[in-house]
Amino acid sequence: MxxxxxxxxxxxxxxxxxxxxxxxxxxxxxxxxxxxxxxxxxxxxxxxxxxxxxxxxxxxxxxxxxxxxxxxxxxxxxxxxxxxxxxxxxxxxxxxxxxxxxxxxxxxxxxxxxxxxxxxxxxxxxxxxxxxxxxxxxxxxxxxxxxxxxxxxxxxxxxxxxxxxxxxxxxxxxxxxxxxxxxxxxxxxxxxxxxxxxxxxxxxxxxxxxxxxxxxxxxxxxxxxxxxQKSSKDAQTLIAFAKGYQKIFDKGLEYGFFMNAIISGLCCVLAGFMIGSDSLTLEDRQTIKEILAPYLEQITPLRVSKLYSEKAVRERYEFPRAVILEPEKYIGNIGYDTLIAFDAKSAQALSPYQIVLRNILHRNQKTDIGARYGFTKILTLTGFRSNVPESDYDIYEPLIKLQTNIGESGIITADPIKSYMFTLGKMSNPKLIPCTEIQLEPLKQLLLDNCVGKRTFLMLESMPQKDRFNDNTYVNTAHGSILSAVFADQDLSPSEKNHMFTAPPEIIFPAELTDLTYIRLLFALADRNVDQMIAPNTWEAWCTLRFIEKNWKNLCADIASGTPAHFGQAVSDEFREIITNRLTADPDRAAELTAIFEEGFDDPIIPRIWKKMTRLIAFGEGCFTVYTESLRRYLGDVVHENGCYMELTALVGTETKKNGLYALDPRNAFVEFVPADADSDGKTVFAPDVEIGKRYSLLISTYSGLYRYRLDDVVLVEFMHNSTPFFSYDYDASQTVRFNGASLTEHTICSVVKELQNETGLPVCDFAYMLNEQENGLVVLLETDHDDISNIDKNTISDLIEKRLKKDDSYRRAADGGSITPARVEFMEQESQLFYRDVLMFRLNFPPDFIKPVRYIDNPVKERFFKSRIIHQEDQTYAND
Amino acid sequence: MSMLSVTKNLEGTKLTVNAVGRIDTYTAPQLDDEVTSALEGVTEFVLDFSQIEYISSAGLRLLVAWQKTMTAKGGRFSVCHLADSIYSIFTATGLTDFIDIQK
CATH class of the missing domain: 3.90.550.10 (Spore Coat Polysaccharide Biosynthesis Protein SpsA; Chain A)
Structure with missing residues (x-):
């Protein structure tokens, strides 16, 4: 040869x-x-x-x-x-x-x-x-x-x-x-x-x-x-595949070979093609079922081995049976991408977006909710969508009460709950959102990534862990829970922990709940090496920087003496002693600061106070936008970053360098997108399927037990990269005002106020809005940096606002149609929003992190409050009902 | 510019503060300083409104802060001689729910 x-x-x-x-x-x-x-x-x-x-x-x-x-x-x-x-x-x-x-x-x-x-x-x-x-x-x-x-x-x-x-x-x-x-x-x-x-x-x-x-x-x-490897196949091809399989399986069975693995493996591949097909009808699926059912029905699950994990065994058995034997279940192209329950060793690698849902379901499959909605049987993203209903806090409230009041566990999450995040609902009703360690892990990591090696002025603290619930948990802010996780991190040395923040641990984890703004500032101002600031949002940052402007003399005096002599909050002697012991007299720094402050606040003060300052990280979107603008006066060229977009401890997005857009971040939450435009069908879409230029509200599913939980946040998708949406925060849907055909979002009204500021130079530092008494027109309440409005022509301002509102299609149509009256402006007293916050904080005994500014005055309690804050030009007296 | 004058009367551990004029963004810090420095050892603090022409949100914030401070000390804070117009502010803003109002 x-x-x-x-x-x-x-x-x-x-x-x-x-x-x-x-x-x-x-x-x-x-x-x-x-x-x-x-x-x-x-x-x-x-x-x-x-x-x-x-x-x-x-x-x-x-x-x-x-x-x-x-x-x-x-x-x-x-x-x-x-x-x-x-x-x-x-x-x-x-x-x-x-x-x-x-x-x-x-x-x-x-x-x-x-x-x-x-x-x-x-x-x-x-x-x-x-x-x-x-x-x-x-x-x-x-x-x-x-x-x-x-x-x-x-x-x-x-x-x-x-x-x-x-x-x-x-x-x-x-x-x-x-x-x-x-x-x-x-x-x-x-x-x-x-x-x-x-x-x-x-x-x-x-x-x-x-x-x-x-x-x-x-x-x-x-x-x-x-x-x-081509994954998109038409019906004719897939039926031909099934018929070909018939020959393969018959041959193997004819010889008496072990065919379990081949039948389940090839049928898994076909099932994957089937769910990704654009043209497969129900009739086609039924044809495939007729061909392959005799084989699928005779195979048994594979043995667990290094080839097939327990999960892979279950999935190789269940997945083809689910798709091929139940053809009515998978109609339409749901894409192979939507698959979540297929072992990565035996199939295409899952994306992080798929993996986070898989892990959430797997981890919580034995909880009451997991059992009720069949987490173990959910194989695809669409299966998740079909089996698990959308939810809001009404579903969770009784369950959380069972946990906090009776000590129940395993209802919504299998992991031990570390704390409950307190948040306020629309009617200022309190909500408790569970936090687990795994839920907090990426948030903790994000904070560490941003803080290790830096010296941070932190404008927040943890809440005191005083009153325990019956499931051995406490209430805390989201940021407080993250801080606790950071300080519990075993990989961080004590010196690293002590160096990260200007305030000592006794202040970051105070034993008493009180306003510690003054004390935070004593430590931060005394420290020349601060190179970044972190605040929960730009409202808190702005309040803190304004506080410096109003109280610098007392702050400098106390820095010089090393005592909190001008700290006016009522705290225990013990806590006051702790604070005093941690302070160090620094007359040189006090003199330096005094000289800076005596020059005034016309030039940005932050770079003058801290020469190494590089950035402020504080969420400044949505209802906080107005404060983000006001911060410019203090920050100058110091960069402002929004940081991550987090909601109810779900890390939704991480800020990127691409125009500050957020990239969807699937580390601890699975996010679904619900089209928010008026003409949409409201059907949820998954991340790879969102469209650029469209707005979506969000559903989140988290490790700590929220499943398809509806958020009011609306985002605008602006860019896609490798199936990852990049988006901006647009508005809070609960703050949308609708009347007689007009529909105005918080974002629209905020933009109008911003344009007004730019055009007129009016120093607006806050705002809110409501309907007039007849509920056929908008009233915009502006808070400026002074209460003397005698020189302001309200009619002119009202006209300017009306003109800008008419850029909104729905508003213009309603106005042109005569169903609404022109918008009018009122001025409210300076610090009205802060006063509202103070009252809420007093009632609830919680720190300011929880409270968002009021934008839409949408209930009688808020209406009475804010109406009483309106200034009358004529006599600068009160506008009461 | 607003004007405010403050007189303080301490009888034992009861402090009564009379403010004359307007309590607004400009005068609130002055009132705050005057009161804070006088609260040491006080178990009862009364703010007399008989000569207060006007109190803005900035001033009302002080009342909330003092209520908190006195409660934390185990003491008592109250206001008295409110004009009807100011009383209606208290009800509209919910202050009547937690600030003691003496007639």
């Missing part, structure tokens, strides 16, 4: 550069390239690709280039064509975008001949074009400490032989005479899985098979253009 082995390569439109690598691997074969008969079957390929083959290989005597144009779309026909023309006693298969390792053919043939085997098998390694195209596992159950394992009918091991990736012909070489004698060829009517059928036929006839567990012979390249 002239040649030692024939290698058959079906070639279909492969880039020259890629095929060159394939050729290179053949040239490097240690058996000697000239001893190989290489048959390259150019199959249905375009001219430019075909000519490249001739250019590269046309001059070699041992290479036979054959052209086959038959319009078929599987490699079976070119492989059969090659088999018909192969002259060597052994044959192997090499795909045109892959490579053999240099010793592959020599070693494989050596063992083949030595053992007189009909088939020799070796290992494959892979190379990825992209991270997301991870292949099915190449892990095996064979004893890998052995170089060679011989299998014959007396040593048959079904499970090892027919588990994992057992269908590939490219990891084997075959005795050509054995194939010819038994008439074994590729079935050209089987469009997918044809390799499996070929190998099952071989195994059915073979006397001896040689396994080489240690030998990596094949280098497999995964690109997005490969025939095998």
């Amino acid at each position: 002239k040649y030692a082995i024939t290698v058959i390569t079906p070639f279909y439109n492969v880039d020259r550069e890629v095929f060159q690598k394939c050729c290179g691997s053949m040239f490097k074969q240690t058996i000697g390239f000239e001893r190989i008969e290489w048959i390259v079957v150019v199959h249905n390929s375009k001219e430019e690709y075909r000519s490249a083959v001739y250019e590269l290989l046309g001059s070699y005597d041992n290479v036979r280039i054959m052209v086959l144009n038959d319009g078929k779309h599987t490699p079976s026909a070119p492989r059969n064509y090659g088999l018909e023309h192969a002259s060597a006693p052994y044959v192997g298969f090499l795909d045109s975008d892959d490579m053999f390792t240099p010793q592959c053919l020599q070693k494989a043939l050596f063992h083949m001949k030595k053992n007189d085997a009909q088939i020799t098998w070796f290992r494959r390694e892979y190379e990825l074009e992209s991270y997301h195209n991870r292949p099915v596992t190449e892990i095996v159950l064979w004893d890998q400490t052995r170089e060679e394992i011989i299998v014959d009918k007396d040593n048959w091991d079904d499970e090892k032989m027919f588990s994992g990736v057992c269908g590939m012909v490219t990891s084997r070489i075959y005795d050509k005479r054995f194939l010819d004698k038994n008439g074994i060829r590729f079935d050209e009517e089987v469009p997918f899985g044809e390799d499996y059928l070929f190998n099952l036929e071989c195994y059915g006839h073979a006397e001896k098979i040689c396994y080489l567990p240690q030998m990596i012979g094949y280098h497999y390249y995964i690109n997005s253009g490969s025939l095998v």
Whole structure:
């Protein structure tokens, strides 16, 4: 025989550069390239690709280039064509975008001949074009400490032989005479899985098979253009797949082989194609069910092994049954991307977006909620959407009461609850949101990333852990809980913890609940090395910086003396002593600060106080926007960053450098998007499916037990990158005012106020809005930096506001139609919003972190309060009912 | 510019403060300073409104702060001689729920 082995390569439109690598691997074969008969079957390929083959290989005597144009779309026909023309006693298969390792053919043939085997098998390694195209596992159950394992009918091991990736012909070489004698060829009517059928036929006839567990012979390249990996398939194709499967399964069962893994594996692949198909109708799905049901119904779950985890076993059993046997469940293209319950070892890698939901459901599957909504049975994102209803706090309130009042657990989250985050609802009704350690972990990490190595003026504290609930938890702010997690971090040294913040731990974790603004400032102002400030929001930052402006004399006096003499809050003697002991007299710094403050506040004060200051991190979107603008006066060129966008301890987005947009951050919450535009159908969409330029409200699902929890926040998607939405915070939907056809969001009214400021120079430092007495017109309440409005022409301001509101389509239509009256402006006393906050804080005994400024005055209590704050120009008296 | 004059009368541990004029953004810090420095050892603090012409949000914030301070000390804070117009402010803003009003 002239040649030692024939290698058959079906070639279909492969880039020259890629095929060159394939050729290179053949040239490097240690058996000697000239001893190989290489048959390259150019199959249905375009001219430019075909000519490249001739250019590269046309001059070699041992290479036979054959052209086959038959319009078929599987490699079976070119492989059969090659088999018909192969002259060597052994044959192997090499795909045109892959490579053999240099010793592959020599070693494989050596063992083949030595053992007189009909088939020799070796290992494959892979190379990825992209991270997301991870292949099915190449892990095996064979004893890998052995170089060679011989299998014959007396040593048959079904499970090892027919588990994992057992269908590939490219990891084997075959005795050509054995194939010819038994008439074994590729079935050209089987469009997918044809390799499996070929190998099952071989195994059915073979006397001896040689396994080489240690030998990596094949280098497999995964690109997005490969025939095998294309994921979008039409109905006709998928039905053809199912019919092809029928032949494969029948053949294996005919020989009495262990078929569980092959049936479940191939059906999983088909199920994945099915849920990603745009054209599969219910009738088509039922056809597929009829074909495959007899096989799926007879298989049993696989054994748990290193090949298949417990989860993979369950999913390989349940997923194809769910999709194929219940065709009415999966209508329409829900995309393979939506899958969440498929083991990463056995399928394409899941994205972080899918993984977070999978982990949330897996972690909480045994909770009461998990059991009720069948978390263990949820396999896809759409399955989650179908099985778990949207929720709001009304659902959770009784459950949380059971936890806090009785000490119940495991109702909504399997993890121990560390604390409850207190928040206020629309009617100022209190809500308790559970926090667990895993929920807080990425938030803790974010704070550490921002603070380690820096010196931070922190404008917040934890709440005192005083009153315990019956489930051994406390109330805290979200930031307080995150701080607690940071200080509990074992990897952080005590000196790192002490250095991070200007205030000592006794102030960050005070034993008493009181306003510590003054004390925070004593420590921060005394420290020349502060290089950043962190506040919960820009309102708090602005209040703190204004406090400096109003109280610098007392602050400097106390810095000089090292005592909190002017600290006016009522605290215990013990706490006052702790504070005093931590302060250090610094008359030099006090004198330095006094000189700075005596120069006035016209120039930005922050860079003058702290020369190393680089940034302020404080959420400043939505209702806080007006304060973000006011901060400019103090900050100058010091950068303001919003930091992360967090809601109810769900990390929704992380601020990016792309125009300050937030990138969806799936570390501790699964976020769904509900179209917010008036003409939408309100059906939730998943992150990869949102549209640029559209607005969405959000549903969050978290580790600590909120599932599809409705938020009022509305975001605007502005950019997509790798299926990740980048968005800006737009407005709080609960602050939208609707009247007689007009619908105005908080964002719209805030923009109008901002434009008014820019155009008139009116020093607006806060605002709110409500409907007039007849509820047919808007009243905008402005708070300026002085209460003397005698020189302000309210009518002019009202006209300007009306003009800008008419840029909103709904408002303009309603105004033009005469169903609403023109907007009017009123001025309210300075510090009215702060007064409202003070009253709420007094009633609830909570720190200011919880309280947002009032924008839409939407209930009688708020209305009475704010109406009483309106200044009358005529006599600067009170506007009472 | 607003004007405010403050007189303080201490009888034992009871402090009565008479403010004359307007309590607004300009005069509130002055009143705050005067009261804070006088609260040491006081168990009862009364603010007399008989000569207060006007009190703005900035001034009302002080009342909330003093209520908090006196409660924390185990003492008592109250206001007296409110004009009807100011009393209506107290009801509209909810201060009547937690500030003691003497007739």
